[in-house]
Amino acid sequence: MHNSAAQVILLGDGMGGRPVPALDGQTCLEAGDYPALDEVAKGGECGYMDPIRPGQGVGSDTGHMVILGYDPVEYYTGRGPFEAKGVGIDVQPGDVAFRCNFTTIENGVIKDRRAGRIAEGTDQLAAAAGEAFSDGIDGVEVIFKESVAHRAALVLRGEGLDPRVTDVDPHEAGVEVPQCRPTAEASNDPAAQKTAAIINKFVQRAQEIFDNHQVNQQRRAEGLLPANIVIPRGAGTAPHLTPFSEQYGLSSAMIVEVDIVRGLGLYLGMDVIDVPGATGGMDTDEMAIAQAVVEAAASHDFVLCNIKAPDVGGHDGNAEQKMAAIAKVDHAVGHLLNALDWDSTVLMVSADHCTPVTAMDHTGDAIPVAFYGHGVRPDAVESFGERPFATGSVQRVRGLDIMSIMGNYAGSLPKFGA
């Protein structure tokens, strides 16, 4: 390990927000009672982070990339490769990888993009698909694997493929499932045309396999939405990322609940640690996650942790749920405050992006960020939230600044010059 303070980044996924009318115009962060987050604000330096530039919203993948110091504008190749890597598929050069949703379709129209947030049985559906596609499609190998909840990954492996194809996911319910097509720039590219044709065959055959699968028969019997189609999106090839240890000279661990971010960690060569009880939902065991962070910080120079639940409440437009999820983040932070040695640890608490319940999607709003512990100069901010942070000393920094800010507090970043 490096002879410097341990660096811990704890992200509440999508934790930042906008004023909520039902909360008297406060945000979910401002309206709730979060004593540990407030303690971090009181004892730390507070402000805002723009992942890429003010106003530009990001995904969980690009949001984590930029915080870890890898410019997504330069290195991002799409969501698919991270998702596939995260579920354990080794994406190779030439492969085209997709993120997929298990989805409910009814009379040709999407009823629920997340199949009622299906929690069990997707492994059986994926196994059935694996058997059906064991000979591939049109000479191309098809690798399909379930991830957490409604999520899955798909990799096409073979000659003459191209990632420049459109999403099969229309990103809304109530519409038909679109065909996969080459993107405008690749409209005449034979490889993109071939890739799109294979995807369309995959989607159609998978629907035939899934619709009457016993998992869905059972779901219908229980009044649940069937996962009777799978819709791929985010096509991409394997990204070329310098390993974290090589980039920073630091040993590192990642404790996250979403495979897309886990995939990023695997690409970066970080120790991706699984925590029993970490579900990515409201039932996640945040104290087990926090304890895993404490243990990882004892054996690594750098630890990044993401707790997914706040983002789910944001996407669902459910302020009460999002506040309960932030309370789980608060509990986890409380455990860190008790368990870590703050003379030799620096902590950043923030989010990968904002997911306001009023927007029900990621926005490009500036993200609240606080630094606490070794090396930090506390400012006058007293509580954790969007508005209180306006007068913090961090002011407004970019995502690509985070690793050098953390490295400075920890003492691991060499000075430039003599």
Added chain:
Amino acid sequence: MHNSAAQVILLGDGMGGRPVPALDGQTCLEAGDYPALDEVAKGGECGYMDPIRPGQGVGSDTGHMVILGYDPVEYYTGRGPFEAKGVGIDVQPGDVAFRCNFTTIENGVIKDRRAGRIAEGTDQLAAAAGEAFSDGIDGVEVIFKESVAHRAALVLRGEGLDPRVTDVDPHEAGVEVPQCRPTAEASNDPAAQKTAAIINKFVQRAQEIFDNHQVNQQRRAEGLLPANIVIPRGAGTAPHLTPFSEQYGLSSAMIVEVDIVRGLGLYLGMDVIDVPGATGGMDTDEMAIAQAVVEAAASHDFVLCNIKAPDVGGHDGNAEQKMAAIAKVDHAVGHLLNALDWDSTVLMVSADHCTPVTAMDHTGDAIPVAFYGHGVRPDAVESFGERPFATGSVQRVRGLDIMSIMGNYAGSLPKFGA
């Protein structure tokens, strides 16, 4: 139209300033009573904008370019093409365009660079020049047209021209009119030498035509300064700018009082809307302008409006006049606050640059900026001004960030990543 909130940018030209001793050290924005601007500050997010970088002053052309997301460092080719386009001259590839001032010269020395801010008769002077130069100069076509007040545009069209020539405008009174010369880098370039020679002939012959023109005989009889010379500056070729609709996928309108900005709007393919009563001076009908903005916002995704008057008071060093001009901006903002639906509109109120009365010119001071309406997270700032905005949540952003900030609030900017 786009399925997102309408975006409106209202700029008080040169509205930002510096402390004025006669106002007890307050700025013109701070010293006046502007209830609508204060309402925007109270209900909005406030801070500062640096058009290019902190300290770097800009013109009205570059100031508007950067707010619209076109980097002037990369795309600016001089003031002349915008001015010429703004008065209706189609600047073609190979043309060299100039901004001109009708000016008063007396005994070979410039007495007033703006000919007493001449308001009428410049069309007759321009027509006389058009007749005199109908055969061109040295085989080059000469197109000269009046603009608003003392402003005019000149375009040279022909073989072997070059924009790298110096201004004939010395930017101050009390000095002789300088000769046009090739710039240092183009000192041996035959095209620049030819262009400079033509400009010098144009200036000399135009002076001969104007000095005894009946318009100036009448002005002298009325005790007004004659517009007896015209001085070109800001030589440039046609810029290459991606149309606004193509850049952002938004329909757009521009309502401005100055031809140089109108020219930018025309280059960008925006709907440039003329408002009867919009004069660019203290007598402008700001309520007609505001109503035009309301109507444009009903039929366009994006509207940019500039009210010129505050800049005039700044250039003239007249705090009282500048405050009266800001009050006109305040009235316009008040009308917007009453007339627009703030559940589906986002507003930015700012300026293209600061024109402090103590500097009597544009400065590179950070410009106060406030965002109001859809998607905005109000901060604790309660009044509109340079000092109050120091604690606003916008902190300090760049001009090139504005379009993504607006697109985020409006919901028109796609996220990057998944």
